[in-house]
Amino acid sequence: xxxxxxxxxxxxxxxxxxxxxxxxxxxxxxxxxxxxxxxxxxxxxxxxxxxxxxxxxxxxxxxxxxxxxxxxxxxxxxxxxxxxxxxxxxxxxxxxxxxxxxxxxxxxxxxxxxxxxxxxxxxxxxxxxxxxxxxxxxxxxxxxxxxxxxxxxxxxxxxxxxxxxxxxxxxxxxxxxxxxxxxxxxxxxxxxxxxxxxxxxxxxxxxxxxxxxxxxxxxxxxxxxxxxxxxxxxxxxxxxxxxxxxxxxxxxxxxxxxxxxxxxxxxxxxxxxxxxxxxxxxxxxxxxxxxxxxxxxxxxxxxxxxxxxxxxxxxxxxxxxxxxxxxxxxxxxxxxxxxxxxxxxxxxxxxxxxxxxxxxxxxxxxxxxxxxxxxxxxxxxxxxxxxxxxxxxxxxxxxxxxxxxxxxxxxxxxxxxxxxxxxxxxxxxxxxxxxxxxxxxxxxxxxxxxxxxxxxxxxxxxxxxxxxxxxxxxxxxxxxxxxxxxxxxxxxxxxxxxxxxxxxxxxxxxxxxxxxxxxxxxxxxxxxxxxxxxxxxxxxxxxxxxxxxxxxxxxxxxxxxxxxxxxxxxxxxxxxxxxxxxxxxxxxxxxxxxxxxxxxxxxxxxxxxxxxxxxxxxxxxxxxxxxxxxxxxxxxxxxxxxxxxxxxxxxxxxxxxxxxxxxxxxxxxxxxxxxxxxxxxxxxxxxxxxxxxxxxxxxxxxxxxxxxxxxxxxxxxxxxxxxxxxxxxxxxxxxxxxxxxxxxxxxxxxxxxxxxxxxxxxxxxxxxxxxxxxxxxxxxxxxxxxxxxxxxxxxxxxxxxxxxxxxxxxxxxxxxxxxxxxxxxxxxxxxxxx
Numbered sequence: 080x081x082x083x084x085x086x087x088x089x090x091x092x093x094x095x096x097x098x099x100x101x102x103x104x105x106x107x108x109x110x111x112x113x114x115x116x117x118x119x120x121x122x123x124x125x126x127x128x129x130x131x132x133x134x135x136x137x138x139x140x141x142x143x144x145x146x147x148x149x150x151x152x153x154x155x156x157x158x159x160x161x162x163x164x165x166x167x168x169x170x171x172x173x174x175x176x177x178x179x180x181x182x183x184x185x186x187x188x189x190x191x192x193x194x195x196x197x198x199x200x201x202x203x204x205x206x207x208x209x210x211x212x213x214x215x216x217x218x219x220x221x222x223x224x225x226x227x228x229x230x231x232x233x234x235x236x237x238x239x240x241x242x243x244x245x246x247x248x249x250x251x252x253x254x255x256x257x258x259x260x261x262x263x264x265x266x267x268x269x270x271x272x273x274x275x276x277x278x279x280x281x282x283x284x285x286x287x288x289x290x291x292x293x294x295x296x297x298x299x300x301x302x303x304x305x306x307x308x309x310x311x312x313x314x315x316x317x318x319x320x321x322x323x324x325x326x327x328x329x330x331x332x333x334x335x336x337x338x339x340x341x342x343x344x345x346x347x348x349x350x351x352x353x354x355x356x357x358x359x360x361x362x363x364x365x366x367x368x369x370x371x372x373x374x375x376x377x378x379x380x381x382x383x384x385x386x387x388x389x390x391x392x393x394x395x396x397x398x399x400x401x402x403x404x405x406x407x408x409x410x411x412x413x414x415x416x417x418x419x420x421x422x423x424x425x426x427x428x429x430x431x432x433x434x435x436x437x438x439x440x441x442x443x444x445x446x447x448x449x450x451x452x453x454x455x456x457x458x459x460x461x462x463x464x465x466x467x468x469x470x471x472x473x474x475x476x477x478x479x480x481x482x483x484x485x486x487x488x489x490x491x492x493x494x495x496x497x498x499x500x501x502x503x504x505x506x507x508x509x510x511x512x513x514x515x516x517x518x519x520x521x522x523x524x525x526x527x528x529x530x531x532x533x534x535x536x537x538x539x540x541x542x543x544x545x546x547x548x549x550x551x552x553x554x555x556x557x558x559x560x561x562x563x564x565x566x567x568x569x570x571x572x573x574x575x576x577x578x579x580x581x582x583x584x585x586x587x588x589x590x591x592x593x594x595x596x597x598x599x600x601x602x603x604x605x606x607x608x609x610x611x612x613x614x615x616x617x618x619x620x621x622x623x624x625x626x627x628x629x630x631x632x633x634x635x636x637x638x639x640x641x642x643x644x645x646x647x648x649x650x651x652x653x654x655x656x657x658x659x660x661x662x663x664x665x666x667x668x669x670x671x672x673x674x675x676x677x678x679x680x681x682x683x684x685x686x687x688x689x690x691x692x693x694x695x696x697x698x699x700x701x702x703x704x705x706x707x708x709x710x711x712x713x714x715x716x717x718x719x720x721x722x723x724x725x726x727x728x729x730x731x732x733x734x735x736x737x738x739x740x741x742x743x744x745x746x747x748x749x750x751x752x753x754x755x756x757x758x759x760x761x762x763x764x765x766x767x768x769x770x771x772x773x774x775x776x777x778x779x780x781x782x783x784x785x786x787x788x789x790x791x792x793x794x795x796x797x798x799x800x801x802x803x804x805x806x807x808x809x810x811x812x813x814x815x816x817x818x819x820x821x822x823x824x825x826x827x828x829x830x831x832x833x834x835x836x837x838x839x840x841x842x843x844x845x846x847x848x849x850x851x852x853x854x855x856x857x858x859x860x861x862x863x864x865x866x867x868x869x870x871x872x873x874x875x876x877x878x879x880x881x882x883x884x885x886x887x888x889x890x891x892x893x894x895x896x897x898x899x900x901x902x903x904x905x906x907x908x909x910x911x912x913x
Contacts, residue, residue, distance in 0.1 A: 080795040085788070085802070086186070087424045090406075092802040094118045094185040097173035100798035102145040102446060104823065105187040106436045107216060108209035109405075112356060113439065114148060114216045115446070116192045116207055118185040120172030121145035123241070124216055126284075126356045128499035129443050129450025133245040134274075134286050134356060135238050139449055143174075147239075149207070149218060149354075150175050152317050154233040155199050156339075163231060163339075164320045171196045171203040171220065175311040187802065189406045189432050191399065200226035201342075210398040211405055215355035215385055219395050222349075224342035232342060235317060236352045237335035238288050239301060240274040245451045259332035261299040262377060270294045271386065272334035275377050284358045287382050288334035291351045291390045295339045296322030301331035349392050357381050409435070409470050413836055416863045421788040426835055429787070433803045433828040434466035438478070440824050443498070447806075447821040454497040454504050457482055457514045458579065459826060461521035466829025468528045469844070469867075475525055480539055483518060483554045488541045490515050490554075490561030494597075502543055510601055512565060512575035513612050515558035516619045522555060523622040527844040530869055530899070532630040552627070552634050556644075559623045562616045563651050567608035568677055570658035572616055574609035576601055577742075578672075579693060579761075580729075582753040584742025585674045596743040608673040610663040610681075614697035617656050621701075624648045629846045659694075659703055668716040669694035669709075671730075674740050681730070688741070690720050691730045696764025699771060710772050717765055718777060725817045726757040726785040727765055728810040750813025757808040759785050759827040763834035770838040770854035779839060779856045782831070793817065804828055841913075842866050842875060848898040851885050853877055853913045869899050873907045880912040 082103075083094040094103060102117035113129075115122035123129075123137035137147035151172060154165040169178035172185075172194045179198075186193040191208035202223040209216050224230050242248045242255050262273040271289040278285050298304040298316060303325035306315025316322050322337045340348050359378055366376040389395050414427045441459045444450035460482050468475040485493045485503045492514045493503025503509075525534065535555075538548035565573045574585055576597060584596045585607035591599075624645045627634075631641035663670050671681025671691035681691040695713045704710035721728045733755030734745040747754035762781055769778035783789045785808055791801040799805045799819035806821035837843035841853035842864050849868050853859075862877040885892045887909055897909055 081792055082794055085424055090428050091186045091188045097183055103800045105192045112209055112214040117145050119145050119174035120149050122148040124148055128497060130245050131499045133241040136241040145174060150237045150311050152235040156231040156233055158231040168317050169198045171205045177312055190402050208399055208402060211402055215353050217389050217395055218352040220350045221347055223347040224344055227344050230342050232340045233337055234350060235335055235337045237333055239333045242276050257329040259327050259329045261327050261332050263297060270336050272299055283361050285377055287355050289353045289386050290336045292338045294336045296324050296337050298322050298325045298335040299332055300325035300327040301333045304333060304335055351395055353386050353389055355385050412469050412867045414865045415840060425788050429802050430832045434832050437463045437824055437828045438467040442824045445824045448824055454495045456495050457492045458517045461517035462826045463829045464521040465524050466832040468524050472529045476534055479521055479525060483539045483551055484543050486541055486554055490557030510576040512573055513578040515561045516615045518558050519555050519619040519623050527846055532633045535630055535634050555623055559620055567606055569608055569662035570654055571608035571610055572612040574607045574672060578609040578612050580753060582743035587742045588739050604675060606677050607675045610659055610670050610672055610694045611697050613655050613659040614694055614701045617652050617703060618701035620648055620652045656703055659698060668713045669698050687732045687734050688730050690716060692721055692727055692761050696761055696768050699768035700764060714769055723811040725808050727762050728755050729753055729758040730755055733812045750810040752807055755810045755812045757810050759804055760825055763830035766834045767838045775854045776856045778854050840864055848896045850896045851911050852895050871900055871905060871907055873909055875909040875911055877911045882912050884912045886910040
C-alpha cells in the first residue's frame with residue numbers, strides 16, 4: 080500500500096494522507112540551524128546542538144505521537160457576530176487540530192516541505208524551509224478564498240519554547256517553571272515575540288517568532304492560550320475567537336500571533352512567519368544598558384535585521400530559489416541514467432540528500448535519536464563522510480579535523496563529541512576499539528576525492544588540549560599503531576568495550592537492571608577479540624600504507640622512512656590476515672569474535688548466534704579469502720542463513736536468552752535490532768563484498784531488498800518513510816518482519832551510496848584517479864554516469880559487451896583507472912564496456 084508517490088522532476092515525495100503509518104519527516108537546514116518537520120507539521124528546531132541549543136519543545140513518548148515545532152490554526156470567522164466567533168477551525172498541516180480536510184498534500188522536498196490543504200473553500204499552502212546561511216526557519220502561508228463570498232479568516236501561528244537545554248528542560252521543573260521570560264514587540268507592519276529565558280545571566284542568545292503583519296492579539300503563556308484541560312488540538316483562545324495578550328512569567332512560555340485576514344472571492348493573501356535564533360556579543364546584549372528605564376530590554380537589532388531579510392514574499396521566493404539552486408548544483412556531482420527509474424531517483428536524489436542530512440546530524444536528532452545525549456559519533460561521522468565528501472569536500476575537511484581533535488594520544492578516541500563544544504562526551508567515554516581505524520577510512524576518502532594532501536600536515540590537537548597539536552598524519556599513525564599494539568591471544572585485534580556493533584559487549588558482564596552496557600566499568604582482561612576489527616585493519620591499514628607511500632614525502636618523510644613504515648604496516652596486515660583466515664574461520668564463514676573466555680562467538684558450535692553478518696562483509700571487502708574460496712563460501716552462507724525478502728539479518732539464529740558474556744546484543748527480543756534484526760547499515764558491506772567477488776546479480780539484489788524506492792509498495796508493513804533508509808528492519812525471526820525503525824540518521828545512507836555509486840555502478844575515486852568497474856546484473860545494458868571529480872566532469876558511457884574495457888577519448892587504458900588531467904581539461908568522455 081502506498082501513501083503517496085515520487086515526483087522525480089520536482090525531487091519530491093508527495094504524501095497524500097496525513098494518516099501515514101508513522102510520522103514521515105524531512106530535515107530543513109544545511110549549516111547551523113536545523114528543523115525537523117513531519118508530514119503533519121510536527122518536529123523541533125535547534126541551533127547546532129539538539130541538546131544544548133534546543134529552540135522548540137518536542138515531547139517524546141507523547142500521545143498522539145507527533146507534536147512540536149509549528150502549530151497553525153485557520154479559523155473561519157462569523158463576521159456577523161458582535162464579537163467575531165469561529166465557525167470552524169482547522170490546521171493547514173492537519174495537526175494539531177485534527178479537523179478533517181477536504182484535500183491534503185504534503186510535499187517533502189530537498190531542504191523544504193510544502194503543505195497544501197483545503198476546507199470550506201479556503202485553500203492554503205504552507206511552505207517551510209531554512210534559507211542558506213541563515214539561523215531561522217521561514218514559514219510562508221498563502222491562503223486563497225475560492226468561494227463566491229467574502230470571508231474573514233483568523234490565522235494563528237504558534238510555537239512552544241524549549242528552555243535551551245533539552246535534558247534540563249524535560250527534568251528540572253523546580254527551577255525551570257520560574258525562569259521563563261519573554262518580550263513582545265508590535266510594529267506597524269509586524270509582530271515579534273522574543274524568548275529570552277536566562278538571557279540576563281550567562282546566556283548571550285535568544286530566539287524569536289515573528290509575523291510580517293499587524294496582529295489582532297498575541298499570547299505568550301501556554302496556560303492562557305490552551306486553557307484548562309485542553310491540548311494543542313483545542314486551545315481555549317481559538318475556541319473563544321480571541322487571544323488574551325498574555326505575558327509569560329515563568330511556567331510555560333510560548334509565542335502565538337493571531338492575524339485577521341479579509342478575503343474577497345478569488346483573493347489570495349500571504350503571511351510570513353519567522354522562527355529565528357540570535358547570538359550577540361556579551362557587551363552588546365542590552366538595548367541601552369546605561370538607561371535605568373530600559374534595564375533588561377534585549378538588543379533586538381540583529382533580530383530586526385534577520386527578520387527584515389524575509390519580510391516580503393519576494394524575499395522569501397528569492398531565498399527558496401537560492402536553496403533550490405544550491406541543491407541542484409550539489410546533486411549534479413554524481414548522477415546516472417540507467418533506464419531504471421527507481422535506481423535513478425535513489426542515486427540522483429534521495430541517497431545523496433540523506434547523506435547530507437546524516438553529515439549534518441550524525442546520530443544526534445531525529446524522531447528516534449532524541450538529541451539529548453549522543454552528540455556526534457567518532458565512528459559514525461567518519462563513515463558518514465564516505466557518502467558526502469564528493470558533495471562538500473571543504474566541509475568534509477573541517478569535519479575530519481573536528482573528529483581527529485577528539486582522539487587521545489595513544490590513538491584511541493572519545494566515542495562521541497558534542498557539536499556545540501566539539502569536546503568529547505565523557506558520559507559515554509571511549510574504549511571502542513574500532514573507532515581509531517575509521518579515521519583512516521575518512522581521511523583516505525577525502526584524499527581520494529580531492530587529492531588535497533595538505534590536510535595531512537594540518538596541526539591537530541589530542542583531546543582538544545591546546546599545545547598538543549601534531550600533523551594529522553601522526554593521528555593516522557597512532558590509529559593504526561593502536562590496533563597493532565592491542566591484539567589478543569589469537570593475534571586478532573582486541574574488541575575493548577565494543578566494536579562497530581555497540582551491543583556486542585564481551586567485557587561487560589552486566590547483571591544490574593538499567594545499567595548501560597556501554598558505560599559500565601569495563602572488565603577488559605585483554606582476551607576478547609574482534610574478527611571484524613581484524614578485517615578493518617587489513618582494509619584500512621592497507622589504506623594507511625597507501626597514504627604514506629603516495630604522500631609521505633609531502634609530509635616530510637624520507638624515502639627510507641616511508642619504505643620502512645609501509646613494510647612494517649603491511650607485515651602486520653599479513654599477520655592479522657593470516658589470523659583471521661585461521662583462528663577467525665569457522666569452516667563455512669568467518670567467526671565474529673572471541674569472548675572474554677577466549678571462546679568463539681558466531682560459530683556453528685553454538686546453538687544460537689551461529690553466524691554474524693559483520694565479519695563476512697568487512698573481511699571480504701578487505702580481500703580476505705578472495706583467492707582461496709573462503710570469501711565465496713562466506714557469502715553463500717550469508718545468503719543461505721541470513722537473507723530474506725527484507726534484507727540480510729545481522730545474525731542467526733537469534734538469541735532466546737540473555738547471555739551475560741555477550742551483553743546487550745542478547746537483551747533484545749528475537750528478530751529486533753542487534754538480535755537478529757536486519758541492521759541496514761551493514762547490508763551494503765555484503766553487496767560490496769559480492770561485487771568484489773563478481774557475484775553481480777546477488778550484489779544488486781542485496782541493494783534492492785531494503786532500498787526504499789523498491790519497497791515503496793510495502794509501506795504499510797515497513798511503516799517508515801519510503802524515500803530514505805532506516806537503521807533497522809525487523810528480521811525474519813521477529814513477530815513483525817519487515818517493520819522499519821529509526822529512519823533517516825543511519826550509516827546506511829553513506830554506505831549504500833558508496834555501494835551503489837562506487838561498486839555497483841563502479842565509479843570509484845582512488846588516490847591515483849577515477850577507477851571504473853561496474854558490477855551490475857544482466858538487465859542493465861546501457862548506462863550513462865556523470866561524475867564531477869577534482870574539478871573535472873567525467874561523462875561515462877557504459878555498455879554491456881561481456882568484455883571489460885575503459886577508453887578515454889577513444890584510447891583504451893591498460894587498466895581501469897582514469898588519471899586526472901594535468902592540463903585545464905574540464906570534460907572527459909569515457910567509454911566503458913563490461
